Amino acid sequence: MSTRCGIGYDLHRLESGRKLIVGGLELAFDKGPAGHSDGDVLAHALCDALFGAAGLGDIGTHFPDHDPQWKDANSLIFLEHAGKLLDERGFAIEHVDAVVILEKPKLGPHFPAMREIIATALEVAADKIHLKAKTNEGVDAIGRGEAIAAWVVATLSHR
Ligand code: MG
Numbered sequence: 050m051s052t053r054c055g056i057g058y059d060l061h062r063l064e065s066g067r068k069l070i071v072g073g074l075e076l077a078f079d080k081g082p083a084g085h086s087d088g089d090v091l092a093h094a095l096c097d098a099l100f101g102a103a104g105l106g107d108i109g110t111h112f113p114d115h116d117p118q119w120k121d122a123n124s125l126i127f128l129e130h131a132g133k134l135l136d137e138r139g140f141a142i143e144h145v146d147a148v149v150i151l152e153k154p155k156l157g158p159h160f161p162a163m164r165e166i167i168a169t170a171l172e173v174a175a176d177k178i179h180l181k182a183k184t185n186e187g188v189d190a191i192g193r194g195e196a197i198a199a200w201v202v203a204t205l206s207h208r
Pocket of ligand 1: 084089090
């Protein structure tokens with residue numbers, strides 16, 4: 050048995066007229082991430098962390114953003130696919146630790162629902178998914194409410 054870690058990062062610009070979807074959950078807000086898919090930064094960074102830990106490239110390798118198939122795609126599909134690939138290759142998800150950075154709205158109250166959604170997509174227990182949120186203290190594009198970002202570290206075991 051070996052243990053492997055992967056890191057993932059993502060950022061999307063926030064624009065009016067887009068739904069704000071984080072961790073597969075739609076939140077009431079007047080802006081949302083611009084992007085080819087639904088722009089779910091948490092799902093995208095988590096995919097990159099999982100692919101990185103497993104040595105399977107990154108989200109763009111598996112879901113190219115020029116592919117019309119993924120236009121406005123629900124990013125939970127990406128997570129489900131990543132989970133299946135890992136399982137096929139003998140990897141098990143031991144722990145996920147994430148931080149989402151955005152100025153508004155507050156994410157904390159939505160974490161229990163997000164953890165359930167992510168855990169279901171990955172077919173793991175919800176207590177393996179740990180979520181945190183930070184503001185950017187008004188600094189830079191995230192602090193001005195122009196962008197949302199996420200960092201994720203995933204720990205896998207390999208049989
Ligand atoms: Mg992205």
